[in-house]
Amino acid sequence: MTLLSTGTIVPSYVLDSWWTPADGSRTQLVLDASTGEEVASVSSEGLDLGDVVEHARTVGQASLGRLTFHQRAILLKRLAQYLSGVKEELYTLSARTGATRYDSMVDIDGGIGVLFTLSSKGRREMPNSQVYVDGDVEALSRDGSFSGQHIYTRIPGVACQINAFNFPVWGMLEKFAPAFIAGVPSVVKPASPTGYLTEAVVRHIIASGILPPGTLQLVSGSARDLIDHLDYRDLVAFTGSAGTARVLKAHPNVVEGGVRFTSETDSLNAAILGPDATKGTAEFDAYVASAVTEMTSKAGQKCTSIRRLIVPAGRLDEIVAAVAERVERRVRVGDPRADGVTMGPLASLDQRREVLSSVARLVEGGGRIVMGSTDAPAGADPNGAFVGPLLLAFDDADSPAVHEIEAFGPVASIIEYTDLDHAVSLAALGGGSLVATVATHDPNVARALVLGIAAHHGRVLMLDRVDARSSTGHGAPVPHLVHGGPGRAGGSEELGGIRSVLHHMQRTAIQGSPDMLTAITGQWHTGAVVQHGIHPFRKSLAVLRVGDQVQGGPRTVSLADITAFAEATGDRFYAHTDAEAAAANPFFPGIVAHGYLLVSWAAGLFVDAAPGPVLANSGLERLRFVTPVSPGDSIRVTLTAKRITPRETEDYGEVCWDAVLHNQNDEVVASYDVLTLVSKN
Structure with missing residues (x-):
């Protein structure tokens, strides 16, 4: 790809095409930082920024809305790989901004590194869906028929990213990456002195063909009336001086119209x-x-x-x-x-x-x-x-x-x-x-x-x-x-792993029945409809559904079982081996079964032993022991498919199972999540 030639007007990329101002438009000259030679000029005169915003809200929102968090994260990785192959050209152009090769690596490689990192974290820490569940369900009724859950969904507008001159690549990519994973289209406005390097990166991004339509737009030159076209659906992420930030934050659409505004400014x-x-x-x-x-x-x-x-x-x-x-x-x-x-x-x-x-x-x-x-x-x-x-x-x-x-x-x-x-x-x-x-x-x-x-x-x-x-x-x-940082540093946050993605999303408290919460979140909630029949461990991801359930037991616990487990494992904690000491413990009625014995037995009660779609157990989460189990008590287990996360680039996915152990009195003994890797077919 050819670098800008001397005297070129740095173009904008809007409405999925390249745009330059009409002849005779007022332009700002940009010079080589080391020699003072002319590099290019910039201008956005004549550009209808209202059309730019509308294109993002319509075309960009629609194209990103068809994708899940994981699908967006994979595109981000592909983009990082593509840009890694054109770094040398970008280094050459970066030198004109005054950057040494080390400086350029910090800017260019650092920006690409953000794409790789956010892609990885998006796939590991977010569901393969379009709703991000925040925290545990909140019980709002005694009988479990009414509950609350916090969720995050993407904001329905555009992320306008106004960047500083010092990091023309990293500054753009560190804002673009989390917005993209969230599913929010970006309008990038780089600083004019180094914006020609930002334009070169955008030119490569567009040439790659990786991004969906409307995802990324570039405004070269003044942002002019950009904020005039924004409302509560939109976000402005600003990096620059505190003085400029104060001016932008005072805009009526920010003060009264609800435009989300974050800033990263001066810092001593x-x-x-x-x-x-x-x-x-x-x-x-x-x-x-x-x-x-x-x-x-x-x-x-x-x-x-x-x-x-x-x-x-x-x-x-x-x-x-x-x-x-x-x-x-x-x-x-x-x-x-x-x-x-x-x-x-x-x-x-x-x-x-x-x-x-x-x-x-x-x-x-x-x-x-x-x-x-x-x-x-x-x-x-x-x-x-x-x-x-x-x-x-x-x-x-x-x-x-x-x-x-x-x-x-x-x-x-x-x-x-x-x-x-x-x-x-x-x-x-x-x-x-x-x-x-x-x-x-x-x-x-x-x-x-x-x-x-x-x-x-x-x-x-x-x-x-x-x-x-x-x-x-x-x-x-x-x-x-x-x-980010408080006070004069702007008071906002950028990056921070998945936190930066959530900045581009709205947290909403939803309230309803377990079935409604399950339908909205894609995650099974206790009390929602369940399905029995074929053992769920016999189902691949192609046919497994949230709510598929299996029950096992009961199995009675004897003192001999507890003693044998203590000897086999070496866990001879007195609550499992010394009746007098156990009875003196305020939490136990006497000798009780090991919690891990019960979890082990539970696996035996729900596992389908023959080879099948379930490939491996990858761990347990959220394990809680609630009611002690004494010799003579019995336990039963209920296992329900809670969350299904297919991996986009693999032939398997992860299934999270809700596991609950009850005793003969229907009291909860233990609860936890079982994680398994399951074949797609």
């Missing part, structure tokens, strides 16, 4: 060095390495970069020297396409001016530059957006500037704390952050700091000698965990 992330992490320790070295990495990776243009180094009193000069030595030894600023360069320019000249302006404000607020210079790095192209790594020290750790001004580039500040409580209070002055690092090998220090700062942060990295090499790092959000 902190890294706290524990008092035990002295020079020469692994924790000290890891702290310094993390500080330098976060200042220079993506030229410090990461919402998760460390902005405040919080260190023990009297240690400031020592840490400044260590950071400066590492920068001198490992960092070379320049055009990322040149050999040996480890840090590129900022994304644009506008961004360079903004960073230097913020540095000037930090100095005015009490900071002094102790490493680096605001002058352009030696040998850098004067037309490029270059700024070298800068470290400022504040003698007054409580200075408002260090806790309020974010220079979104290769800039950090260092302050000292007097004790752990002071360190916690300094971290909290950031007003809410995405992430903090605590470098210590002392469990007491770790506990005090984390419990103190956790409520102010979305994520806390514990860094010590054990995980220093395996850690993904301070600035690396992972799709398995929440990315």
